[in-house]
Amino acid sequence: MTKPMFEKIALIGIGLIGSSIAHAARRAGLAGRITAAARTAATRETVRRLGLADEVYEHAADAVRGADLAILCTPVGSFGALAAEIAAHLAPGAILTDAGSVKTAVVRDVAQHVPEGVHFIPGHPIAGTEFSGPESGFAELFDGRWTILTPLPGADDSAVAKLKAFWEACGAQVEIMTPEHHDLVLAVTSHVPHLIAYNIVGTVNDLERVTEKEVIKFSASGFRDFTRIAASDPTMWRDIFLNNKEAVLEILGRFTEDLASLQKAIRWGDGDRLFDLFTRTRAIRRGIVDAHQDTEAPDFGRKAAGAKPERKKTA
Amino acid sequence: MTKPMFEKIALIGIGLIGSSIAHAARRAGLAGRITAAARTAATRETVRRLGLADEVYEHAADAVRGADLAILCTPVGSFGALAAEIAAHLAPGAILTDAGSVKTAVVRDVAQHVPEGVHFIPGHPIAGTEFSGPESGFAELFDGRWTILTPLPGADDSAVAKLKAFWEACGAQVEIMTPEHHDLVLAVTSHVPHLIAYNIVGTVNDLERVTEKEVIKFSASGFRDFTRIAASDPTMWRDIFLNNKEAVLEILGRFTEDLASLQKAIRWGDGDRLFDLFTRTRAIRRGIVDAHQDTEAPDFGRKAAGAKPERKKTA
Numbered sequence: 001m002t003k004p005m006f007e008k009i010a011l012i013g014i015g016l017i018g019s020s021i022a023h024a025a026r027r028a029g030l031a032g033r034i035t036a037a038a039r040t041a042a043t044r045e046t047v048r049r050l051g052l053a054d055e056v057y058e059h060a061a062d063a064v065r066g067a068d069l070a071i072l073c074t075p076v077g078s079f080g081a082l083a084a085e086i087a088a089h090l091a092p093g094a095i096l097t098d099a100g101s102v103k104t105a106v107v108r109d110v111a112q113h114v115p116e117g118v119h120f121i122p123g124h125p126i127a128g129t130e131f132s133g134p135e136s137g138f139a140e141l142f143d144g145r146w147t148i149l150t151p152l153p154g155a156d157d158s159a160v161a162k163l164k165a166f167w168e169a170c171g172a173q174v175e176i177m178t179p180e181h182h183d184l185v186l187a188v189t190s191h192v193p194h195l196i197a198y199n200i201v202g203t204v205n206d207l208e209r210v211t212e213k214e215v216i217k218f219s220a221s222g223f224r225d226f227t228r229i230a231a232s233d234p235t236m237w238r239d240i241f242l243n244n245k246e247a248v249l250e251i252l253g254r255f256t257e258d259l260a261s262l263q264k265a266i267r268w269g270d271g272d273r274l275f276d277l278f279t280r281t282r283a284i285r286r287g288i289v290d291a292h293q294d295t296e297a298p299d300f301g302r303k304a305a306g307a308k309p310e311r312k313k314t315a
Numbered sequence: 316m317t318k319p320m321f322e323k324i325a326l327i328g329i330g331l332i333g334s335s336i337a338h339a340a341r342r343a344g345l346a347g348r349i350t351a352a353a354r355t356a357a358t359r360e361t362v363r364r365l366g367l368a369d370e371v372y373e374h375a376a377d378a379v380r381g382a383d384l385a386i387l388c389t390p391v392g393s394f395g396a397l398a399a400e401i402a403a404h405l406a407p408g409a410i411l412t413d414a415g416s417v418k419t420a421v422v423r424d425v426a427q428h429v430p431e432g433v434h435f436i437p438g439h440p441i442a443g444t445e446f447s448g449p450e451s452g453f454a455e456l457f458d459g460r461w462t463i464l465t466p467l468p469g470a471d472d473s474a475v476a477k478l479k480a481f482w483e484a485c486g487a488q489v490e491i492m493t494p495e496h497h498d499l500v501l502a503v504t505s506h507v508p509h510l511i512a513y514n515i516v517g518t519v520n521d522l523e524r525v526t527e528k529e530v531i532k533f534s535a536s537g538f539r540d541f542t543r544i545a546a547s548d549p550t551m552w553r554d555i556f557l558n559n560k561e562a563v564l565e566i567l568g569r570f571t572e573d574l575a576s577l578q579k580a581i582r583w584g585d586g587d588r589l590f591d592l593f594t595r596t597r598a599i600r601r602g603i604v605d606a607h608q609d610t611e612a613p614d615f616g617r618k619a620a621g622a623k624p625e626r627k628k629t630a
Contacts, residue, residue: 077586101536126536129613130600136613145535175532188525190536195577196511197537201596203566203573210503216602217490220460221416221441221505222512224609225540231600234593241581241589252578255518256571262514263567266556271392274556278549281516285445285546287531294539298444298451300615 007032010067012060012082013074014038014047017099019137022052024170027139037063046134061089072098077239080109092117095159099125103150103179105243119159122150132233143171144292150179187247191240197229320481322347325382327375327397328389329353329362332414334452337367339485342454352378361449376404387413392554395424407432410474414440418465418494420558434474437465447548458486459607465494502562506555512544
């Protein structure tokens with residue numbers, strides 16, 4: 001039997017990302033053992049029932065003992081306290097990383113606690129669904145997606161290479177950048193889009209002249225796409241916005257400027273301005289499909305979900 | 316052989332919606348003959364090659380001659396001129412309807428041209444994909460989706476009932492409302508969401524510090540969902556915004572108010588305000604899935620599209 005890449009992987013937090021890492025690491029035989037830490041008894045019970053880890057603990061300190069790879073997979077607002085808790089229990093030579101969606105705040109909160117000899121390499125797998133919790137994970141989540149690593153100046157090259165190899169073995173492609181650039185890129189590709197989706201769903205929910213029932217019925221005309229994103233985990237997203245304030249506000253400022261200009265074009269009936277924008281935006285979709293970052297099937301390839309029962313009711 | 320619901324259905328414009336109506340009407344045997352009008356020779360050639368219609372003409376007037384159902388399926392900005400062109404050629408007792416995404420402007424532009432004895436009943440099938448053109452249509456497009464009819468005061472009940480039956484036989488559910496209410500509902504569920512999607516894709520496209528390549532690579536984190544919507548037909552969407560100005564600007568005003576308030580919450584680190592909104596927005600997603608207006612599969616059930624070829628390149 002070949003030796004696995006890591007003897008013991010500790011997953012601190014085992015929701016969608018933590019459980020998907022467990023599945024992907026198992027699929028590729030990357031871990032001798034997997035331990036997990038979960039705060040609630042209900043989650044620990046689910047972990048046991050699904051066999052997601054060899055041992056599951058209430059306290060992160062217990063999970064990381066003897067691990068050569070520890071991954072923080074909780075909402076980023078909890079990282080500082082967790083790092084303080086596990087610091088003394090991390091083995092020399094171990095890699096400490098995370099799956100958080102912001103990176104400068106994670107460096108700020110975690111680095112100060114990391115003991116000499118432990119390799120702290122912040123990371124972010126760019127993958128997810130709108131579902132949360134240990135039952136929502138699956139081995140293929142990272143396949144073909146990107147994981148960004150943001151090693152600090154002076155990081156150990158071989159530790160970075162090993163973590164890169166880990167993510168590649170989980171199916172991902174790996175890119176290295178600075179924490180600051182990561183936070184700007186993600187503000188653009190993820191944080192502001194989520195904020196806008198949450199906002200439009202909130203706006204629609206508050207209308208008096210259009211009922212919720214109407215919104216639901218006619219949502220296939222565009223709105224429903226936003227509701228998927230706006231169904232993502234509230235704690236995770238609260239923590240992201242609190243911890244990537246600067247980049248989010250910068251991109252949001254540009255978005256609202258552009259929207260004001262578009263609003264004016266509509267008010268003044270400037271059809272050419274609208275047509276130009278709507279033509280330009282088509283190209284980027286093509287780029288995403290060509291880069292295999294989305295399906296080319298119409299409407300994401302989704303099925304006319306259970307349409308028939310509803311039809312029968314009205315027939 | 317039973318008599319089909321209509322002897323001759325004329326489709327004025329045969330893009331995604333027109334060709335899907337052709338497929339759906341054939342599937343249910345609703346038409347004795349189908350004729351189509353398409354301005355370009357290329358589209359007429361495609362219609363012939365795919366056998367989408369029994370005859371295809373350059374001029375709408377030729378297509379509607381003898382039809383007992385004529386459906387305007389072009390961008391709404393063209394309806395006034397088309398109505399003027401076909402008016403004299405519509406048979407008494409025929410139903411004239413449309414598939415336009417706005418309704419008050421369609422009533423304004425079309426009703427004045429409709430001759431006595433022709434039943435003009437505006438309509439809107441709430442269905443589509445991001446693809447355009449006669450090759451993008453399919454019979455199942457309307458299955459389980461809603462079609463809204465907005466008959467004018469004094470409309471003939473039996474003609475409305477017949478058009479309702481037509482859409483139901485095409486797989487849709489039918490709802491009746493006023494043109495004004497339709498335009499408000501669609502501003503909410505479709506027009507403003509599309510505008511926001513176009514806008515964010517435009518904003519992202521204009522950034523200097525994040526490259527287009529990065530945007531594409533990391534788009535799976537949320538952004539790609541918006542690019543699908545922002546890849547919709549530019550002419551169709553230009554015409555929608557020019558013709559539903561009032562409702563779009565009203566809903567957009569509310570959206571930007573709410574966004575300003577959310578922006579402030581981020582600036583001041585008001586996590587509770589963010590958490591509350593993000594929790595509230597989850598419920599409406601559930602409602603949409605329960606009403607069979609979207610799939611419950613994670614991530615719209617989309618496949619990790621062709622991930623592997625990309626992965627091999629970097630390995």
